[in-house]
Amino acid sequence: MVHGAVRITMDNSAQAKRPEVETGDETGAGQSRTALVMTTIRQRIAGRSLTPGAKLPSVRSLAASLKVSVSTVVDAYDRLVAEGAITSRPGSGFYVANQTAPLALSEIGPKLDRAVDPFWVSRQSLEAAENDLKPGCGWLPPSWLPEDAIRRSLRTLSRGDATALSDYGPPLGLSPLRRLISRRMAEHGIEAPPNQIMLTESGTQAIDLLCRFLLETGDTVLIDDPCYFNFQALLRAHRAKIVSVPYTPNGPDLDLFAKTLAEHRPRLYITNSGIHNPTGATLSPVTAHRVLKLAEQFSLTIIEDDIFADFEHVAAPRLAAFDGLDRVIHIGSFSKTLSASARCGFIAAKPDWIEGLTDLKIATTFGGGRLAAELVHDVLSDGGYRKHLDVLRARLSRATVEVSGKLQKLGITPWIEPQAGMFLWCRLPDGLDAGEIARAALAKNIVLAPGNVFSASQSFGGFMRFNVSQSLDDRLFDMLREALARR
């Protein structure tokens, strides 16, 4: 298994970026004078008061203003040249290098232990070898997905229209699929005509496009605590300020929700409807109604991520159904119940937003996966898909009971008994640290999802999310038993 090696490489490269002088040049406690000058210049560059290409203060003037010797400034400038932050042009002076550091997502926001970093579970799950166990991942094993229907649809496509195989799709995405999604949404009480639906390449890309469309750098975004870890990763990429509200079995804690809106005035709230990730909770109608009233009062826009819709036995309320796509944007994808290999998601929103989003989609991805959309449309149109869902839901229910029982025997307790879906959000026995157990598990090729990966407030160190469909192998419980015994 390659994970350890990959991580080590990353850590090394991160360390290599740190300039040696911060410890190397010190004689006692605190920074040396040279280091002080370097820090001053670095801060001016980081804060953009010195922009790339700008000329630095002359050695003499900086020495005078910082009350250090000329040789200290010369030394500091030389070291900054050596590390590539500035360049020297003989006879002219020193200039800020153009080579500003590229975006390092893992360095935005509070620095986290890699084991509870939002990227951690994603990377480990995606990099896992075929025989690794992935109870921490967020998707079903291939054998749980409608394999035969996909194979049939590929054969249908292979005999189909050449345009479908080779050409770009229309800007909004394949019309028949948008019509079908519109009808499916109507079943959840959401009115969205096909021209208010734009296809994307995934649910993640849908949220990303919306963040680009709605957020300015530094805007505040509200998420649930806990919530799907990639929301945090995505918001880091947008350099948004993150605030969070505890999630209860019926939705967000309403008092704290109201208080947070009043205090932080977030621009956006990103949440799951239907089945909440990671808790498996469902929004109650009363909570949904109050959330929308508060959203209206504080001019909040809501992105409702509904990717688990097809797992539900009984449909939970949708914010978009109450709101009519006014301040709620509804997104979804087919990665969880159909295929994660054929990328296809969608955004349903008000017409003028769809117009602006289409320009943004063309500018940033151009055509948008027509072949995947054709495949998804074909599978969804097949009568077999509903049967597949029936079988899948029953299988998940059985797996939930089985895994829940085995975990409880070990003293690992589900927070709630979820109505549907693949996740069990569990409390570990007191005093156990989920991050530590996840690290130990990784050494045995088992990818777990420790609670704090999902938590902006980092208050779920004693929790863990289990994907029941990926938790049926006894190796998992052997490992957990061992880890619990060790404490």
Place this chain on the structure above:
Amino acid sequence: MVHGAVRITMDNSAQAKRPEVETGDETGAGQSRTALVMTTIRQRIAGRSLTPGAKLPSVRSLAASLKVSVSTVVDAYDRLVAEGAITSRPGSGFYVANQTAPLALSEIGPKLDRAVDPFWVSRQSLEAAENDLKPGCGWLPPSWLPEDAIRRSLRTLSRGDATALSDYGPPLGLSPLRRLISRRMAEHGIEAPPNQIMLTESGTQAIDLLCRFLLETGDTVLIDDPCYFNFQALLRAHRAKIVSVPYTPNGPDLDLFAKTLAEHRPRLYITNSGIHNPTGATLSPVTAHRVLKLAEQFSLTIIEDDIFADFEHVAAPRLAAFDGLDRVIHIGSFSKTLSASARCGFIAAKPDWIEGLTDLKIATTFGGGRLAAELVHDVLSDGGYRKHLDVLRARLSRATVEVSGKLQKLGITPWIEPQAGMFLWCRLPDGLDAGEIARAALAKNIVLAPGNVFSASQSFGGFMRFNVSQSLDDRLFDMLREALARR
């Protein structure tokens, strides 16, 4: 045909956003006092001196500072409430609405006539009906693409491994395809081991990810004049400052290139290698070498977009081959020669950048189209693909001669005789405006690409790009003849 209608809707909605008061409340020339107050507040909101949620000055204090009556300010605030820019809280005052305007790409940068807006050709080409002519689009008709090979590969996939059909791909993308791309790049003299190659969902998405990775808001980016119009659209989405340098038949004008680097210190240069879009020009080895020397001198990073590689009869020099992926990033896709429906592109860059880009890719798209990558890999591995390219290149050469001849008869002159590819960059007879002709053509369901769509300096109003593979229908020449006669 629906284009006209779509455009009209857009124009209407843009107008609807303009507050009526700017004309409605005037008694003479210039703005009314109410309008003046509204403009003042709007500018403070736009300039972020009044941020969302902030309290507005009291009516009395604003009236005093602007030297207008209290009733004028009351009137202005009421109108701003009506248009949603501010909200009123009885007993408390007026506040900036949280609902800041979402990103409108078409409103970033200088306002262009829609006919020469970079989005125009994209939207019209993607929205065109099957029987419309698209000499202005940037891709081949489906019948020119390896239809049989794609059908074969779909059948192969339909019999293949379930994981390929249903599961997410690894973070960097499908290994066998990355190895194959690595070998293909080696044929162009570019050394890129598979772990320095990351798959993306398209060439456009590759550039988008790189811009997100490398640019800060307000950074300057250098492009060719003319260049692929979507570079401009994409850079608008990143709110980058755009500078451009004229493109000559051998690459960028070197004197102006050097001058622009010295003056504007761009962070990035985005260009096509191989065959240049829209001119069909190829970089000479001497120019490539000088461009790289200047890039080094001015710490410039270069994105080399190589999506036309497979059209070449003889390989032109690649910047990445000389540079060894140090300051050059090499990107490509298979949309032009294999399929635009199966989205798949790639980025080749230095290892630490690939590491950061992978985090960014996961955060913003998660898995990344495995099914498309499997299909592309299967088609590329098929011996038939090289034969397809041989046939395609010969077909394009013949079409180029034919279309060039017909255009010249009309007095429309190719700027150069391109060595390969699908584009003819043509000068119209003196005094003709390409934008006007494109507008007239659209009324006849013909999508053209007027020169200024490609030009940051807007200096190609007398030029037009023809895609020879989409220019073989006599209706095009009839229409052009008519347009030319009309002058």
